[in-house]
Amino acid sequence: xxxxxxxxxxxxxxxFLVLSFDxxxxxxxxxxxxxxxxxxxxxxxxxxxxxxxxxxFxxxxFLVLGLLSRGSALLLLGLSTAFGLISLITLLRxxxxxxxxxxxxxxxxxxxxxxxxxxxxxxxxxxxxxxxxGPVSLDLFLAGDTSRE
Amino acid sequence: MEEAPxxxxxxxxxxxxxxxxxxxxxxxxxxxLRSKPMDAFSPLPELKTNDIGLLEARNxxxxxxxxxxxxxxxxxxxxxxxxxxxxxxxxSLHKLYPQLEERLRAKIVVAYCSSPRCLKxxxxxxxxxxxxxxxVRVIRPGFxxxxxxxxxxESGL
Numbered sequence: 278x279x280x281x282x283x284x285x286x287x288x289x290x291x292x293f294l295v296l297s298f299d300x301x302x303x304x305x306x307x308x309x310x311x312x313x314x315x316x317x318x319x320x321x322x323x324x325x326x327x328x329x330x331x332x333x334f335x336x337x338x339f340l341v342l343g344l345l346s347r348g349s350a351l352l353l354l355g356l357s358t359a360f361g362l363i364s365l366i367t368l369l370r371x372x373x374x375x376x377x378x379x380x381x382x383x384x385x386x387x388x389x390x391x392x393x394x395x396x397x398x399x400x401x402x403x404x405x406x407x408x409x410x411g412p413v414s415l416d417l418f419l420a421g422d423t424s425r426e
Numbered sequence: 427m428e429e430a431p432x433x434x435x436x437x438x439x440x441x442x443x444x445x446x447x448x449x450x451x452x453x454x455x456x457x458x459l460r461s462k463p464m465d466a467f468s469p470l471p472e473l474k475t476n477d478i479g480l481l482e483a484r485n486x487x488x489x490x491x492x493x494x495x496x497x498x499x500x501x502x503x504x505x506x507x508x509x510x511x512x513x514x515x516x517x518s519l520h521k522l523y524p525q526l527e528e529r530l531r532a533k534i535v536v537a538y539c540s541s542p543r544c545l546k547x548x549x550x551x552x553x554x555x556x557x558x559x560x561x562v563r564v565i566r567p568g569f570x571x572x573x574x575x576x577x578x579x580e581s582g583l
Contacts, residue, residue: 301456304464306543313541315570324466327457331449339445347433348441355442370505409432 282404283411286340286350289401293337293353296378300330310377314367332356340405343414347406354402361395368392476551477566480575483508483536487578493530495537497546498569500583506573508538509580516546519553530559538565538572 300307308326311317317325333356339349364376367387376387410416433441457463478486486492487509494511496503503513512529514522516539535554537547547564554562565572573579 304457308464309542312574313543313568313570315574318574323464327453327464327466328450331453331456332446335445335449335452345441345445347438348443349445351438352442352445406438 279409279411281411282409283413285401286343286346286405286410289353289398289405290337290340290342290349292398293333293356294341295337297330297333297337300326300377301334304330307377313377314363315370316363316366329356340410343410343416344419346410346414346416350402350406350410354399354406357395357399357402361392361399364392364395476563478536478563480565480567480572480577483538483563483565483572484577486534486536489534491532492534492536495535495550496569497537497539497550498544502540504581504583506569506579506581508569508572509578511538513583514550516549519550523553523557527557530554533561535559535562536565537562538569540570541568542566542571544568 304323304326307330308322311322311326332352336349336352336356339345340353364387368389376391378391457466487494494508495514496507496511497514497516497519499515500513503511507513512526514526514537535551537550537554539546547568551562551564
């Protein structure tokens with residue numbers, strides 16, 4: 278089971294890392310996608326477009342490395358849940374808007390599969406938070422160092 | 427193989443907050459390092475030629491020489507649209523055009539989709555340009571921004 282958790286951790290962390298790259302490079306395009314959701318006050322959109330991708334990047338990186346792992350799992354749980362809720366609200370409102378998942382994909386509109394993927398990611402993050410992130414982690418290395426002192 | 431000792435929920439929350447703070451610092455630093463830093467509080471994108479913003483579109487509402495075309499799907503149109511707009515989904519405009527041709531002649535046409543990155547309004551503009559319509563504009567921020575800005579709207583067919 279611990280190897281399954283390691284795999285899940287690398288998968289989830291890696292996914293968030295990859296998803297963040299495009300948005301970090303093109304915050305204006307991500308901001309445009311956020312406008313399409315019609316959920317955020319216009320004034321907050323540019324700040325969100327700058328901030329959220331870095332949360333994805335660092336949360337994903339920390340999880341992959343197994344550093345502050347329970348905290349990063351908690352953070353990614355929050356992100357996945359929020360993205361899932363946003364997808365659900367958008368779908369129920371009948372809004373056709375691009376998901377902003379990959380800002381280069383102009384026709385990637387929000388769909389039920391986006392909602393389900395986010396729920397799946399939230400479930401993985403929740404289980405990592407609850408049961409641990411598996412072996413081979415920086416947390417383990419640092420805990421070992423501390424105990425030797 | 428061993429695993430790291432589990433930490434309390436409180437510790438995990440503190441770690442999550444730390445990651446959030448670091449993210450903010452990275453976001454600010456990375457933005458400042460850009461050749462054109464993004465203004466974190468300014469409204470959105472620069473408009474292209476023949477694109478119009480929300481206020482200009484709002485001022486054209488009710489003008490008898492202006493026709494609004496909603497390039498989204500029928501479902502999206504039914505849920506909400508610009509008052510008086512005609513639903514012309516971008517992929518069926520060629521079928522609807524014969525019925526609309528007279529109505530669009532010598533008018534300013536304003537097309538829109540849901541968001542700035544949705545190009546359906548541009549598809550409508552390109553099609554009408556080929557048909558000889560000279561003045562076709564696109565509401566670049568899109569209908570979502572229109573709604574967000576509490577501009578007039580109606581629903582139904």
